[in-house]
Amino acid sequence: MQIHPKHVEWLEARSLSAELAVDLGLTSIERGGKHWLTVPYLEHGKVVNHKYRLTGAKRHMMDSGAPLCLWNHDVLLSEEVRNGAAVVITEGEWDAIAAIQSGFHPSVSVPNGGPDQAHKGEISEENDAERYRFIWRAKALLDEVKTFILAVDGDHVGRILAAELARRLGPERCRFVTYPDGCKDLNEVLEAHGEGGVARVLNSAKPYPVKGLYRLSDFPEPPPLETVNLGIPGMDDPPMLVMGTLTVWTGFAGAGKTSLLVFVIGQLLRRGIRIALGSFETLVKPILQTKLRATLLACSDKDVDNRNFVSAERLAEVDAMLEERVVIISQDIADEEHELTLEELLEDFRISAIRDATRLFIVDPWNEIEHKRRPEESETDYTGRAIRALKAFARLYNVAVWIVAHPKKPMQWGQRPVAPGLYDVSGSAHWANKADYGFVIDRPNKELPVTELACTKVRMGLPGREQTIKLEWHWRYSNYLPAENREERGS
Numbered sequence: 001m002q003i004h005p006k007h008v009e010w011l012e013a014r015s016l017s018a019e020l021a022v023d024l025g026l027t028s029i030e031r032g033g034k035h036w037l038t039v040p041y042l043e044h045g046k047v048v049n050h051k052y053r054l055t056g057a058k059r060h061m062m063d064s065g066a067p068l069c070l071w072n073h074d075v076l077l078s079e080e081v082r083n084g085a086a087v088v089i090t091e092g093e094w095d096a097i098a099a100i101q102s103g104f105h106p107s108v109s110v111p112n113g114g115p116d117q118a119h120k121g122e123i124s125e126e127n128d129a130e131r132y133r134f135i136w137r138a139k140a141l142l143d144e145v146k147t148f149i150l151a152v153d154g155d156h157v158g159r160i161l162a163a164e165l166a167r168r169l170g171p172e173r174c175r176f177v178t179y180p181d182g183c184k185d186l187n188e189v190l191e192a193h194g195e196g197g198v199a200r201v202l203n204s205a206k207p208y209p210v211k212g213l214y215r216l217s218d219f220p221e222p223p224p225l226e227t228v229n230l231g232i233p234g235m236d237d238p239p240m241l242v243m244g245t246l247t248v249w250t251g252f253a254g255a256g257k258t259s260l261l262v263f264v265i266g267q268l269l270r271r272g273i274r275i276a277l278g279s280f281e282t283l284v285k286p287i288l289q290t291k292l293r294a295t296l297l298a299c300s301d302k303d304v305d306n307r308n309f310v311s312a313e314r315l316a317e318v319d320a321m322l323e324e325r326v327v328i329i330s331q332d333i334a335d336e337e338h339e340l341t342l343e344e345l346l347e348d349f350r351i352s353a354i355r356d357a358t359r360l361f362i363v364d365p366w367n368e369i370e371h372k373r374r375p376e377e378s379e380t381d382y383t384g385r386a387i388r389a390l391k392a393f394a395r396l397y398n399v400a401v402w403i404v405a406h407p408k409k410p411m412q413w414g415q416r417p418v419a420p421g422l423y424d425v426s427g428s429a430h431w432a433n434k435a436d437y438g439f440v441i442d443r444p445n446k447e448l449p450v451t452e453l454a455c456t457k458v459r460m461g462l463p464g465r466e467q468t469i470k471l472e473w474h475w476r477y478s479n480y481l482p483a484e485n486r487e488e489r490g491s
Helices: 005-013 020-022 073-077 094-102 132-137 156-168 185-205 257-270 284-297 312-325 340-357 379-397 430-434
Strands: 027-031 032-043 046-054 059-062 087-090 107-111 150-152 174-176 228-229 240-242 244-251 275-279 326-327 361-362 400-404 437-442 449-457 465-472 480-483
Touching: 005 020, 005 032, 032 073, 032 284, 073 107, 087 094, 094 107, 094 185, 094 340, 107 430, 132 156, 132 340, 150 185, 150 257, 156 174, 156 340, 156 379, 244 257, 244 379, 244 430, 257 275, 257 284, 257 312, 257 480, 275 284, 275 340, 284 312, 340 361, 340 379, 379 400, 379 430, 449 480
Parallel strands: 087 107, 087 150, 150 174, 244 400, 244 437, 275 326, 275 361, 361 400
Antiparallel strands: 027 032, 032 046, 046 059, 228 240, 437 449, 449 465, 465 480
């Protein structure tokens, strides 16, 4: 069947060319007594999926089990794109057709719209690898594109989608659009202002600010601040996991940094956060794996494999979560002498952000990275350059980066020194000055299972406040609870 007359009427009511729709492969099918407008999805000339739309009601469906790919994917193979033409990316097929109809032939659409559950201020589990798998499928072709115009919807969800696309494609290659009053997408612009209006919107697209001087109007409207509670008990107005930020953790050896971090990682994994973890001083198997299992199972390390405490089914559930949500950053297993450089680390970060939709990157500890300075570059200069690179990565890919950095060795060994601060971190005062969040972990009395956690820095405008709390480690359940004052009660 060709396009049903009612579908032709529906398209033309939206100022879309039915003739162009036919050229793009749209047809109508009858299913369940209803006529569905059908949009084919092709890759390299082969139909891999369809989207079906009821025009009388806003109902969509796609082929069950079929892969998600860009609509109009094969335009990426065109000579026009190879010669440097900008590629328009829209939030729906109708907006992409509006762009094509207005002369912007290299136009594609995401297959699944914006993240439906992108609630204000909360990171949605929909922002995961599967939702944006279509980018990874077309990565080789997308890598060759010089410029993208992100013409997604101008609403709350569209701003989140634009930010997600920009961080995966590279903001330096992306432009954003501004719609006329009363319009939120290209199809509405076509209806209100014609093909010339669509062309004006796309030709006026502005680059994402990356460097140089800009007007306020040059900056796109940002998505809402994405935050997740760290799940640390006893904190009032707590600091949060915030995308686009750098957090520094420090503390003396034996203060319990890794144990507390594993506990926090467990809280974030339960909330659906995908994490890339470089824990270079802890054996991945069995130590790190056991600790992660224990905190998720709420049992002791020793009870992880004890079937009297943990069922095989529950252990399998936890292992599946770890397999899905954790990526291990490791030194070259085949070459024990090789150490990751800053540049190699950032490349691993970039790949995991795009391929795995990782939101949090942890380096524990910083001194395990191979720090190659440039000629005549001091340690302070190198540290400043490294921190700038880490923060730029966090902002560009809208992720969070945590660095565990050792403090300088105490000068006096006869008595225990006071807890370090961010200015005591080895390498440079830049760790204190440039961090968005700063935490100090201390264990004043090694005879007691009490850890002091001090949030010593919260950059202006970010959620949370500076504070110090005491946490008591409960080994039987691998968790922390607010500590009673053991010193006062003499136990």
